[in-house]
Amino acid sequence: MNYSKVKTLPSQHFKRLVEIKPSTFAERLEVLRVAQSDSRRGRPSILLLEDQLLMTLSYWREHRTLFHVAMTYGIHESRASRIIQKIENLLIKSDKFHLPKKLPKGEGVDWEVIVIDATEMTIERPKKQKNYYSGKKKRHTIKA
Numbered sequence: 001m002n003y004s005k006v007k008t009l010p011s012q013h014f015k016r017l018v019e020i021k022p023s024t025f026a027e028r029l030e031v032l033r034v035a036q037s038d039s040r041r042g043r044p045s046i047l048l049l050e051d052q053l054l055m056t057l058s059y060w061r062e063h064r065t066l067f068h069v070a071m072t073y074g075i076h077e078s079r080a081s082r083i084i085q086k087i088e089n090l091l092i093k094s095d096k097f098h099l100p101k102k103l104p105k106g107e108g109v110d111w112e113v114i115v116i117d118a119t120e121m122t123i124e125r126p127k128k129q130k131n132y133y134s135g136k137k138k139r140h141t142i143k144a
Helices: 011-018 022-038 049-062 066-073 077-094
Strands: 120-122 141-143
Touching: 011 022, 011 049, 022 049, 022 077, 049 066, 049 077, 066 077
Parallel strands: none
Antiparallel strands: 120 141
């Protein structure tokens, strides 16, 4: 998939594909062009800036693994990761596109449960094992 095919789609189909309007895509692309014009060092990327933004948006939208995203765009998984991180950082620095910093408050909002997603990290066997035993074979873990 590349931007040359996607830009010919009608507005509704474009929004269904990447979850933003074509005008918002153009704004983000302009922010990236301005930010990238400052630094023109290193090897040029295989993907155009439009394709890099499209790849980042599809990664956010579809929650696919980097391996699948990289295969779609014909690049290596580590390169896809670096491109996505670069695009994310440039958009964050622009201050045009951001998420709200505070949680909504008010009478209509009811916060009963907040779920935190955690992963288990393997640790060395502790002296008091009972608190850290995960139930997995040969593993002692701590929730992080």
